Every structure is written in C-alpha cells, then in structure tokens.
Amino acid sequence: MDCGTTEWLTFLFLMAFYLSVEIYQVLRRKEGEIISFAGPDIPLGDLLGTRANVRMKDGEVVDAEMSGCTLCLGRFEVGDRVYVCKNRDKYVVSLPLFMKGRRKRSDFCKSSCRREQASIQGL
Numbered sequence: 001m002d003c004g005t006t007e008w009l010t011f012l013f014l015m016a017f018y019l020s021v022e023i024y025q026v027l028r029r030k031e032g033e034i035i036s037f038a039g040p041d042i043p044l045g046d047l048l049g050t051r052a053n054v055r056m057k058d059g060e061v062v063d064a065e066m067s068g069c070t071l072c073l074g075r076f077e078v079g080d081r082v083y084v085c086k087n088r089d090k091y092v093v094s095l096p097l098f099m100k101g102r103r104k105r106s107d108f109c110k111s112s113c114r115r116e117q118a119s120i121q122g123l
Contacts, residue, residue, distance in 0.1 A: 025094055029083040032056040034076060052076070052093060054084055064091035 032054040039050035049067045056062060064084050066076070074095050076082065085094045 025083075025085055029085050029094060030056055032062070032082060032084050034078050034080050034082055035061065036078060052082075054082060054091070054093070056084070062091045064093045066093040070095045 034052050035055050036053045037050050038053070049065065050071060052064050052066050054062050054064050062084065064082075070076075070093055074080075074082075074093075076093070083094050084091045086092075
C-alpha cells in the first residue's frame with residue numbers, strides 16, 4: 001500500500017467510528033428539559049463542567065453531568081430541551097451532531113451572570 005491509500009483508509013475508519021458513535025447516541029438518548037444547574041462555587045467553575053437537573057418527558061427528574069465544552073457550545077440555559085444519554089451509572093447531557101435552533105443567540109457570559117444573580121437573590 002502506498003501512503004495515499006493508508007491515509008484514505010484511516011480517514012474512512014475514523015468517519016465510520018464517528019458515525020457509529022452518533023447512531024449509538026441517537027438510539028439511546030432521551031429528551032428532557034433543564035430545570036436547574038448546580039455548578040462549582042469557584043470563579044469560572046462552569047469551564048470545568050456542571051451538573052444539571054433535567055426533567056424527562058415522563059416526569060422523572062435526573063441529575064446529569066455536563067462538560068464545560070457542552071455547556072459552552074450548546075449555550076444551554078434553564079428551560080432548554082436537551083438530550084440525555086445514560087452511561088453505566090450516570091446521565092450525561094449530549095451535544096447532538098446537528099443542533100436545532102432553540103432560541104435566538106445568547107451569550108454564555110450572560111447566562112452565567114443571570115444564574116449567579118438568581119442564586120444571590122434566592123430565586
């Protein structure tokens with residue numbers, strides 16, 4: 001095999017792996033709505049990740065982990081619909097391959113500041 005063939009085979013393998021992971025998540029995910037966040041109490045703690053309480057369609061409330069990358073890329077706020085995947089012993093908020101427009105654009109800092117103000121005011 002020459003170098004070009006090896007590169008194409010590697011590319012095709014990685015694409016097949018990525019698509020298989022996406023298909024696996026689509027088959028196992030459940031839809032819910034974020035009802036609250038419980039992030040770390042340190043400055044810029046949301047970058048490390050946070051936990052979200054999610055109300056599933058059947059009414060069950062689950063505690064789901066959300067990485068900092070997922071939180072920032074998804075620009076999630078309270079009231080947003082999300083997909084949750086169950087791993088071995090925990091729920092994880094997933095960032096789907098194609099995101100639907102949920103609302104108009106928002107700023108990550110604005111949502112973080114609103115949450116801080118709400119927690120300070122006791123809301």
